[in-house]
Amino acid sequence: MLDREFLERRIDPIFCLVAAALASVGILLVYSATKNEELALSQCLWFKQILYTFAGLLCALFIVLLPPRALYEASWPLYLVSLALLLYVAMGGGSVDDAKGAARWIKLPGFNLQPSEVAKVAYLLVLSRYLSGREVRLENLFRAGVGLATLSPLWRPLAGASGGRRAWMWEMGLVPLFCVPFLLVLKQPDLSTALVFMAMTLTMFFWAGLPLRELFLLVSPGLSLISSLNMAVWVVFIVALLAVLLRSRLQVWISVLILAANLLAGGMLGDAVWNSLEDHQRSRLQTFVDPTRDDRGAGYQVRQSFVAIGSGGLTGKGYLEGSQTNLDFLPEEHTDFIFGVLGEQFGFLGCTAVLGLFFMLVSRTLSVTTRAGNPFGNLVVVGSAAILGFHVAVNVAMTVGFMPVTGLPLPFISYGGTFMMTVMCLCGLIAHVRFHSHDA
């Protein structure tokens, strides 16, 4: 059974090599960023990172070898457990992160559990299961949302609804399925992880049939909020929105609702959102708009980061040679700002190569979907790719000064046990789907 041809079909050697290469780069860079610290081997961060990588590998192997339907069956229990953990943290049960005053961790003997990381994987599985049953359309999402908001399941006879009782249940369920973990994570407060949920959901909606045009309309209030920073841009945006709305031929009430949401977001909501932000988020946004503004060093971090990257030039200063990163200038140079270490020591070519590796990783991941028609498995793969891709894009955009400092780590490369475990689990899920894609 375990003949070579069989294994070749089930295991993607390129995917494995790319992942191994990225993990190795990560260990090398963590070593370079933290080598100045005089610690015992077991305390060295680079050594810990090696341990995390292998622990993650074991996890991934475990997932790959699970029976074919195990993930499908486990999705709901896992989701409920993750919600319970998120709730526990939301009720104040977690340990407070001193630096940011946010409660995101549960201290367990031996390690710290971050419920939002568990929730990422659990939500991915349950959404895949959910969406594998039906196609997603904007109209349906709106109807579900409005139906839930007006509590229609209570007064509208379920059996009488079009599509029958099951369709109604389905319609209504999707909104809280997303909103509960999203809001719990947002409340921690962990805006960046909440955005990961958003990115994953939208990508999976697209996979599950939501056309690009409708996807655009779905996120349009958010875009309106961002573009409202500049009046002219906002006007252009609203005109474009109107054009898309007219072409989409949605029901009139939906079009009106979307337009209203956009106008609201662009106009009045801006201040409300601004006021609801945490101090550190607000200051990061302000620093992003005006880096010279003083703000507890947030602008300083970004500027140090891109001076480090820029000083690498075309080929970099060489491994372990960066002067910028040998300092304690980047407070999180081995975690969120590790791309700066890469940029300084390996230059433009090194950065491009690593980004190329990430592109290959995502590409090989998506290739799994073209081979088999298992809707659940494909959704899991697409969602995993979305999580990984979003982390990469946001992290790098942040280190080069394109985005406010958000605190999303770089997969495989940033130091950190929990996140390494998440990334490896995602790889395990991807490999699992590929491994079993021919069983059915």
Added chain:
Amino acid sequence: MAWGTRLEMDQRERQARARTILSFFGLLLGVLVLRLFWLQVVQFDENYRLSEKNRMRMRTVVAERGSMYDRFGNVLVRNRASWQVMITRADMRDPEELKAKLVSLRDGEDRPVFDSALVAQTFEVSKWRNKYAMHRILEDASPEVVAFLSERASEFPGLSVEVESRREYVYGTLGTHAFGYIAPIDEKELERPEFEGYPKSARVGKKGLEASYERFLRGKDGVQHVEVDAFGRKLGLLKNMPQIPARPGNSLVLTLDLELQRAAEEAFPDTLRGAAVALDPRSGEILAMVSSPRLESNIFSLDSVSRKKGWQSVALDEARPLNNRAVVGVYPPGSTFKPFTALAGLKEGAITETNKPFQPCRGGFRFGKRVQHCWHLGGHGAMNVVDALRVSCNVFFYQLGLAIGMDPINEAAATFGLGNRTGVDLEYENPGALIDSVEYERRYRKRLGWRWSRGQILNLAIGQGELVTPLQMANAYGALVRGDTLWRPHLMRMVVSPEGRAILRYGRKMIRAIDMDEEFHRIVVKGLEEVTSAAGGTGHRAAVPGVRVAAKTGSAENPHGDKTHAWIAAAAPVEDASIAVAVVVENAGHGGGVAGPIAGAILRKHFELLKRRAEGNDARP
């Protein structure tokens, strides 16, 4: 119908979707690669220059601490520049060579400039720390060393001279007990909420006004982002980076009068221990405050070796020069307590201005089996209360005490703030104590044979047994002679911002209004005035020509030496007192002989200054 069918896609559709997602991701990465190209290739020169030898450095700009001025704006406490010689490993060419060079440097008198052990240790430490960090190898360097090193900076790569601000007490030991001192913050203080945000290197007020007004005096440190050259010298500020200027601390304008303070310091010999306080009884403003032995607060600003030596000498000195005796020292008041006994007696109706109700003084008083002596063994004869105050007759007050008991006496003394904290703006103020039967048992119950008996009243009525501070006594006399209000004594007059704006003024604070019969007041003050004015008055040395001075001397017996503590408390002028003075000199003998001249000098200076300043004002158009 509405939801369409189960999600089923053919392979072509799946490929198309995957391609769309991948393209979107590719587009994002493409934009990032363009940005990287911009930073790493187009802007490479600029970024490389900034990163080379890491020329960007963040420096804390330590804020200047606020100064202190006397009531007329004369500077008393300020900051001086102090040079520190530092090494930075990253800027060194050859550490071993530099070390050898430094150790062999000698000054004009052929003494090594640097302490070789410290240099070796610092070099060793710098090896293991961040190589861009600066380490100090010479603290508070002399101008000659600074000039020498600055001229030859290129010969010593890795060496730099940094300027630091150090505290300077302008007139040496003058007034330093009131000012207090600053010293490096310690671990325990760092954890206290009022020191939140202080860096570990901070120096904070430890005693005196430096401690009481720490939050005003301390400024807000700033941050500079600077570009430095290969020798670690600052080239200039970085553009596009936040520069937060340091905000200097607020200054204090004190109630002290420099000239009066100086007169008090000169009058109080450094060889004697004790304290002197002068204050304005119309407001509680402290005009002069001396504690002896003197404290050289400047030692806390010296380099660490001298500082350590200086600290050891003051901390281990059995004379305890660190204590501000004016507020921490408690002494039995001796005969300076008698006016309060007299006041209680008048109030209780036991005596009047003219009657002579007690046995005449024959040099002693028999109580039970014992004979308690008067200080004048020849005896004072029969007398009234005014005479008794003037000659300070113990026998009169023994009998008065016995006649009325301790409660009215203590009540009178407490009214004028004796035995209680005055609430002066200095830390560690000692409350002292008034003694009655309850307090006596509480204090001394552990001492064998020390039981309360009526015999104790004899001692307490003449001030042997109570404990008061010189500040309490000055304040009490001021209120007694004025007869209107007891004010809270204070040293801070106002807090002034760096821009020169008064941000806080000390409005006078009343402790209590004195409710005293006008007649009793007149009788007691008459007795006190005769102390300085009449023949045979014990306080004639505190007299001021042309000014009516009310005073009382005292000689407090104490267990710490053969000689009594010499006291005098005074207030003048009697008709409208503008100054109250208390002086205590430990183990110096009789109050009139030792403490009297000191108080006299302060009083005379005060009235001389009053006159001069009034003339000065008149002379101005």
